[in-house]
Amino acid sequence: MLGLSTPSGFVRFAKAVSPWLWVASALLIGGGLYFALLVSPADYQQGQTVRIMYIHVPSAWLGMMGYSVMALSSAAALIWKNPLADLVAKASAPVGACFTFLCLATGSLWGKPMWGTWWAWDARLTSMLILLFLYFGYIALQNAFDDPGRGARAAAILALAGFVNVPVIKFSVDWWKTLHQPASLMKMSGPALHPSMLTPLLLMVAGFTCFYVAVLMVRVRSEILAAKIRALRLSEIHSVQAAGVADGVAG
Amino acid sequence: MTRKQRRLYFVVLGMLALGAATALVLTAMKDTLVYFYTPSDLKTRHVAEGRRLRIGGLVEQGSVVRQGDEVHFVVTDLQATLPVVYRGVLPDLFREGQGVVTEGKLDGQGTFRASEVLAKHDENYMPKEVADAIKKSGQWQEEGKKP
Amino acid sequence: MDALTAFFDMGGYARFIWPAYGLVTLVALGLLVTSGRALRSRERELAQLQERNPGRRGRIYE
Numbered sequence: 001m002l003g004l005s006t007p008s009g010f011v012r013f014a015k016a017v018s019p020w021l022w023v024a025s026a027l028l029i030g031g032g033l034y035f036a037l038l039v040s041p042a043d044y045q046q047g048q049t050v051r052i053m054y055i056h057v058p059s060a061w062l063g064m065m066g067y068s069v070m071a072l073s074s075a076a077a078l079i080w081k082n083p084l085a086d087l088v089a090k091a092s093a094p095v096g097a098c099f100t101f102l103c104l105a106t107g108s109l110w111g112k113p114m115w116g117t118w119w120a121w122d123a124r125l126t127s128m129l130i131l132l133f134l135y136f137g138y139i140a141l142q143n144a145f146d147d148p149g150r151g152a153r154a155a156a157i158l159a160l161a162g163f164v165n166v167p168v169i170k171f172s173v174d175w176w177k178t179l180h181q182p183a184s185l186m187k188m189s190g191p192a193l194h195p196s197m198l199t200p201l202l203l204m205v206a207g208f209t210c211f212y213v214a215v216l217m218v219r220v221r222s223e224i225l226a227a228k229i230r231a232l233r234l235s236e237i238h239s240v241q242a243a244g245v246a247d248g249v250a251g
Numbered sequence: 252m253t254r255k256q257r258r259l260y261f262v263v264l265g266m267l268a269l270g271a272a273t274a275l276v277l278t279a280m281k282d283t284l285v286y287f288y289t290p291s292d293l294k295t296r297h298v299a300e301g302r303r304l305r306i307g308g309l310v311e312q313g314s315v316v317r318q319g320d321e322v323h324f325v326v327t328d329l330q331a332t333l334p335v336v337y338r339g340v341l342p343d344l345f346r347e348g349q350g351v352v353t354e355g356k357l358d359g360q361g362t363f364r365a366s367e368v369l370a371k372h373d374e375n376y377m378p379k380e381v382a383d384a385i386k387k388s389g390q391w392q393e394e395g396k397k398p
Numbered sequence: 399m400d401a402l403t404a405f406f407d408m409g410g411y412a413r414f415i416w417p418a419y420g421l422v423t424l425v426a427l428g429l430l431v432t433s434g435r436a437l438r439s440r441e442r443e444l445a446q447l448q449e450r451n452p453g454r455r456g457r458i459y460e
Binding site for chain 1: 255258259262265266269270273277281284285286287288289307340341342343344345349352367368369370371372373374375376377378379380381382383
């Protein structure tokens with residue numbers, strides 16, 4: 001598939017696609033902000049605070065998508081030992097963690113004026129916090145081993161095990177009575193948003209997604225380079241040692 | 252079976268087992284994972300007097316009465332009701348007919364003494380004019396009343 | 399209140415809405431800058447290593 005599964009194929013693809021992704025994300029987010037802040041109306045119940053939704057929902061989406069990318073890449077790395085898959089998972093973790101944090105922070109800034117509290121231990125908020133901790137655990141585990149291969153393996157298993165949390169987050173508002181309201185956008189009967197509010201939300205979700213993919217590509221390229229650097233440094237050490245052994249034999 | 256296939260089956264089976272285990276645990280903990288009980292829940296299960304708990308439902312229309320610095324209102328789930336007394340700041344979204352979650356204790360008279368009142372809203376977003384137009388046309392679905 | 403003041407006031411919710419937007423901007427830009435910088439610095443490091451070891455390209459398992 002386009003030679004995408006090899007590091008060099010990926011770099012070629014990323015270099016070709018990235019500029020377009022940056023342009024798309026700038027246009028979509030720019031347009032989204034214009035609609036979100038200037039065009040879209042206040043909500044009949046929540047007034048102006050509804051504008052927090054246009055950054056809160058895309059952040060939540062990326063938090064969960066970042067984890068899904070991480071978990072699926074980890075599975076590919078464990079099963080097929082694809083060298084690129086490990087690097088994709090590793091590159092996705094900090095990005096997803098940042099957006100999960102943003103989801104929690106913007107949600108808190110929205111919850112205080114509307115619900116009357118910064119935080120509630122309901123199923124949705126708690127499962128989202130667990131997602132953030134899973135990201136932290138993944139990143140920590142990866143750096144906990146001297147051998148990067150073993151660290152990646154342990155982290156990949158954690159990423160896969162933690163994947164069960166993603167559907168729990170999604171359906172928490174339907175399974176249990178929560179303070180958080182049910183889904184507005186991904187609803188069986190269609191979005192429960194007026195079109196004037198749906199427009200900025202969809203623009204922002206699309207723009208954030210392009211941003212995520214573009215940043216992911218930069219980070220994967222960066223991880224590929226780090227692996228090459230590691231390989232070169234190792235071969236330098238080996239050749240020095242080999243030279244030392246040769247000297248010893250000769251002397 | 253190749254090593255790759257073995258690893259694939261291992262991962263798939265592992266995920267299935269983990270998913271099943273999670274589902275079992277979550278089902279078993281269903282009652283503790285809810286954020287609040289409804290007034291109907293209170294009727295069917297015995298709740299010790301003085302135990303802290305959260306009650307959720309709608310603020311009954313016309314039930315909000317302010318007496319000094321106290322506010323009295325009735326929480327309903329359209330089947331059962333519970334009178335609540337609260338002293339403190341109410342969230343901006345607190346209003347009659349709206350969702351509410353309140354934390355506190357039951358007193359001996361069957362009144363809920365709340366120490367915290369949170370507003371709960373539904374998933375519908377629309378501009379005020381649209382809401383007014385729908386209300387005018389008589390198509391409005393009250394919160395909680397499932398068609 | 400003129401239109402601009404009204405816009406920044408956000409119906410009295412300015413102290414919740416603007417920090418939310420500010421935080422997202424800050425973190426997103428932070429991600430962008432740190433990711434880009436890491437890539438540049440690794441590109442430089444690899445170029446130096448390859449100069450020092452002609453013939454070796456640091457191939458990883460392809």
